[in-house]
Amino acid sequence: MSRFHFPPSIHSRPVYGTLAPRAGAAQIMLADAEGAEAILSVAQADPELMRRAHVIYIPKGTGDRFTDPLRAAAPDILHIAPSYGACTQRLHRVFSAAPMGAQIYLAGTEGLIGQAMALALQIGIPKSAIQTEHRGSVARRVQCVHCKGITEDVMTDPFQCGHCGLNLFVRDHYSRRLAAFQGVCIDAEDPGNVPAPVELYS
Amino acid sequence: MSAGPGKLPVIVTAKVKLNDLVTRFEFAHADGKPLPPFSGGAHTVVEMRDGDVTRLNPYSLMSDPVDPTHYAISVRRDAAGRGGSMFLHDKVQVGDRLVLGTPVNLFALDLTARKHLMIAGGIGVTPFVAQIKQLQTTGGAFELHYSARSQALASYADDLRAAHPKRVKLYLDDQSQQIPLERLLSGQPPGTHVYVCGPRGMIDWVLATAERLGWPPEAVHSEEFLAPQSGKPFDVELAQSGKTITVGEHESLLEAMEREGVDAPYLCRGGACGQCETGVIAHDGTFQHHDHWLEDDERDGSKIMPCVSRFEGTRLVLDR
Numbered sequence: 001m002s003r004f005h006f007p008p009s010i011h012s013r014p015v016y017g018t019l020a021p022r023a024g025a026a027q028i029m030l031a032d033a034e035g036a037e038a039i040l041s042v043a044q045a046d047p048e049l050m051r052r053a054h055v056i057y058i059p060k061g062t063g064d065r066f067t068d069p070l071r072a073a074a075p076d077i078l079h080i081a082p083s084y085g086a087c088t089q090r091l092h093r094v095f096s097a098a099p100m101g102a103q104i105y106l107a108g109t110e111g112l113i114g115q116a117m118a119l120a121l122q123i124g125i126p127k128s129a130i131q132t133e134h135r136g137s138v139a140r141r142v143q144c145v146h147c148k149g150i151t152e153d154v155m156t157d158p159f160q161c162g163h164c165g166l167n168l169f170v171r172d173h174y175s176r177r178l179a180a181f182q183g184v185c186i187d188a189e190d191p192g193n194v195p196a197p198v199e200l201y202s
Numbered sequence: 203m204s205a206g207p208g209k210l211p212v213i214v215t216a217k218v219k220l221n222d223l224v225t226r227f228e229f230a231h232a233d234g235k236p237l238p239p240f241s242g243g244a245h246t247v248v249e250m251r252d253g254d255v256t257r258l259n260p261y262s263l264m265s266d267p268v269d270p271t272h273y274a275i276s277v278r279r280d281a282a283g284r285g286g287s288m289f290l291h292d293k294v295q296v297g298d299r300l301v302l303g304t305p306v307n308l309f310a311l312d313l314t315a316r317k318h319l320m321i322a323g324g325i326g327v328t329p330f331v332a333q334i335k336q337l338q339t340t341g342g343a344f345e346l347h348y349s350a351r352s353q354a355l356a357s358y359a360d361d362l363r364a365a366h367p368k369r370v371k372l373y374l375d376d377q378s379q380q381i382p383l384e385r386l387l388s389g390q391p392p393g394t395h396v397y398v399c400g401p402r403g404m405i406d407w408v409l410a411t412a413e414r415l416g417w418p419p420e421a422v423h424s425e426e427f428l429a430p431q432s433g434k435p436f437d438v439e440l441a442q443s444g445k446t447i448t449v450g451e452h453e454s455l456l457e458a459m460e461r462e463g464v465d466a467p468y469l470c471r472g473g474a475c476g477q478c479e480t481g482v483i484a485h486d487g488t489f490q491h492h493d494h495w496l497e498d499d500e501r502d503g504s505k506i507m508p509c510v511s512r513f514e515g516t517r518l519v520l521d522r
Contacts, residue, residue, distance in 0.1 A: 023416050024415065024416025098392055099392075100394045101390075101415040103416055120392075123392050124316045126420065128420060
């Protein structure tokens with residue numbers, strides 16, 4: 001099962017729901033890795049809706065495990081992208097061309113959901129038109145508050161910033177603008193005193 | 203301090219007949235003071251003293267919201283109404299003194315919107331006239347789709363089209379023209395808000411179409427002022443005031459309370475704003491709810507909106 005129930009945390013920390021089919025002038029779906037399962041459950045609930053859907057999917061190491069079932073669900077458009085970065089231009093165009101009433105479905109990892117959410121809001125899509133469902137990895141997209149570099153798919157706490165090399169404590173404090181959790185130097189006052197990294201939610 | 207909005211003494215500075223149904227009234231402050239600015243979509247409650255009867259009717263302000271020298275309203279003659287519009291049309295003249303309520307806005311533009319799509323039916327165009335003036339100063343994108351019975355009855359259509367030829371579109375019933383609502387609501391860019399003001403049927407049509415096409419409720423705005431409906435007279439006990447009053451055939455419960463000196467709260471007097479919501483302590487009879495405010499589970503005898511709703515039965519006790 002690819003669902004993980006995040007323990008309650010501070011208000012800043014995003015919470016996710018469960019995708020459900022919704023009537024709308026357009027149906028736009030974006031998922032990575034196990035997020036495909038959430039899209040497939042929408043397709044199962046409403047196969048007709050799926051026939052009007054534009055699906056963008058990033059397998060992210062799952063090979064063709066989900067691409068074949070997604071193809072079988074017969075969306076209007078299915079675009080397979082190698083990474084989020086590789087599909088941002090397409091996503092920008094699709095969101096910008098979406099009429100009011102379009103329904104947006106985001107599923108998969110927090111990094112993907114957060115970045116696509118920020119892009120959609122920036123384009124003017126109302127928040128209430130966007131549904132999210134977390135699936136798969138609990139890895140986080142983290143911004144180093146010191147050098148501002150963003151590291152994708154952080155799995156441990158603390159971790160070493162991929163940009164400046166500081167040892168960062170991963171907070172639940174989240175930036176919706178940046179779609180990133182905040183990483184703060186853990187050994188600033190006692191350099192070198194760094195606890196052993198622990199896998200997130202282990 | 204009255205329970206209603208503040209009061210502005212004004213003098214009628216112009217009375218302009220636009221067509222067979224609609225007349226515009228313009229007001230300046232009676233003491234020459236500046237009138238407060240408002241936001242597009244705001245209304246004012248006009249106090250009309252017609253012999254023994256006092257009427258307070260809401261009308262949308264349609265003058266420039268930042269022009270302190272005058273307010274303007276446009277009033278549609280309603281021969282079947284309770285007489286407020288007829289009083290203004292037939293009895294109020296330039297130079298008369300009136301009292302207006304300070305502006306209240308229940309139909310404001312959402313300024314976070316990227317574009318404003320306005321849909322007007324008949325006299326429902328008036329709040330949009332003020333909103334368009336407001337948007338001209340901020341450069342906001344808008345379109346007005348305006349439906350009227352005929353060219354002659356399309357108040358302000360010529361002015362609006364002359365000023366905004368690419369943004370204002372007129373549809374005339376007598377030429378079988380209809381707003382292409384489905385197409386309009388299917389092709390709006392992200393961040394558009396839709397606003398509708400007009401007859402009930404048009405509002406319902408827009409709300410239902412927007413919902414079916416997936417528009418989020420917060421991007422859909424509507425305004426309809428209800429006139430209080432006449433009905434059988436009924437008695438009401440006011441528990442807080444210790445009075446028992448009779449609501450006449452052609453007055454509202456709110457008006458009857460005011461006549462008896464009960465300072466009841468109100469803002470819109472049209473069943474929309476919720477300000478006059480009143481608790482029901484006891485009742486034996488049936489309610490005629492006419493408001494847009496109460497939830498269905500509040501209409502079972504727990505609350506009433508005295509500006510537009512009535513009662514038929516043997517006993518009604520209100521928490522007022």
